[in-house]
Amino acid sequence: MLVLALDTATPAVTAGVVALADGSVPRTLARRTTVNARAHGELLTPHVREVVAEAGITLAELHAVVVGAGPGPFTGLRVGMVTAATFGHALDRPVYPVGTLDAIAVAVDGAEPLLVATDARRREVYWAAYDAAGNRVTGPHVQRPADLAERLPELAVRRAAGQGAELYADLLGLPVAQPWHPSPDALVAVAAKDLLTGADPAPLTPLYLRRPDAEVPVARKRVTRP
Amino acid sequence: MSERIVLGIESSCDETGVGVVRLYDDGRVELLADEVASSVEQHARFGGVVPEVASRAHLEAMIPTARRALAASGLGLEDVHSVAVTAGPGLAGALLVGLASAKAYAAVLGKPLYGVNHLAGHVAADTVQHGPLPSPCLALLVSGGHTQLLLVEDLATKITEIGSTIDDAAGEAYDKVARVLNLPYPGGPPIDRLAKQGNPEAIAFPRGLTGPRDAKYDFSFSGLKTAVARWVEERERAGEPIPLADVAASFQEAVADVLTAKAVRAATELGVGTLVISGGVAANSRLSGLAGERCAEAGIELRVPRPRLCTDNGAMIAALGAHLVAADVAPSELDIAADPALPVSTVSI
């Protein structure tokens, strides 16, 4: 089956067409990734058009959509989510959300406990930890790198991946493996079982992990002096 | 060329709107569907729109609202000829949700995308109820986010701002005065209701920017809002009861007086025979009432779309898109960016 994979939960704007078949690993037929944290809204749909053309297919030939549901900075994350939801509606195809950190983890070679951390801005990281078999054991969370560093002994991870791990490598003290951002085939790999069995997709709920910045006003400010 | 269907998407503030219109060969625009999901209740306890809360609500509401609009129109996506979407002005994160969705619809359908100006959309809203606008006409846009006087020579290509608020929008002044009077947010409807029981001449609140040397088409509501707060606080301090209905009526009178006086003066001086009032505050009973009286005196035709078309919605964006299609304006590229400060002179990008 042909799957459109999208992710905008990191500074990378990612779109790809991926072929998925029972018993083999997902294979990327075409891929566009542009690292530009401020251009998710501009680039994503043009990237989709390009990868579809490059894969030599039409949008109507896609069987499903997979989208990274974060965690990620809000504005960029929403671009991927709403774009995926719209492709799903307009093409009448299922849309499967996957964890963006899971898609980074699945692409890391080797079998050792792993930390995945992406940049959450405001001097924080989104992170999750995985065991040697690749199962997520905790997360996703959002924390300051120093607080995450304190938890590392208990997590017993041996290495890290993701741009957040690279940014705060000094604090975390872990060797950092590629990738920094999720790839189309990795996004599809995370959802492969659901895709192949035709499972009902989970709701398209973005992983914000933070509350909106908003304060309930306490008392009205007086304009005259008491 | 036969009838063309335009899908319109709006997400610039706290309403997720999807509308469907039909454009006829003679330029007439017929409203087929107008679905809106509002996050206004989520903002109420904050006393104003919280951008992140609005953006989250847009994402949740986008596809369900689009599905409802298509169902209400009795059409399918395959019938859509063009997709129009608000590209600005508005809240950056909120705009991005509708724009990203519209791009994906346009890409799947292989149909043109029109990234359009929200303010021009407010003017276009009137055409689905009252038919094509004469050229030129004057538009007064009043809402929580904008207060502007526009000279509309061609809805698709030539709109000029001739005046605007230099501080608060009129709707913003309503919200702030509502807080002073302990009325709920948004402040327009409760003040309007209360004002009907009060005396509009009870208190002489100031009329901003109405001096002989002030900018004649610009507005200012910040001083009015402060004057109301000061008046109320002084009574409170003196332990006197606050005549809420009189305060509401006098405040509302000051707003309606300035808005209509300036709009009618502009129409008269510019020789324009038609005034359109749109935006959320256009539903205010005193504003439309006073505008009706003053336009009649000045021999100006007044057009006010029904309240549902005045507040933010997708139908007005679809209607503007239809006018762009009819005028053969070039569609937008799929890589356009949202522009939170898009000037009204840029009708489409």
Ligand SMILES: [Zn+2]
């Ligand atoms: Zn508006």
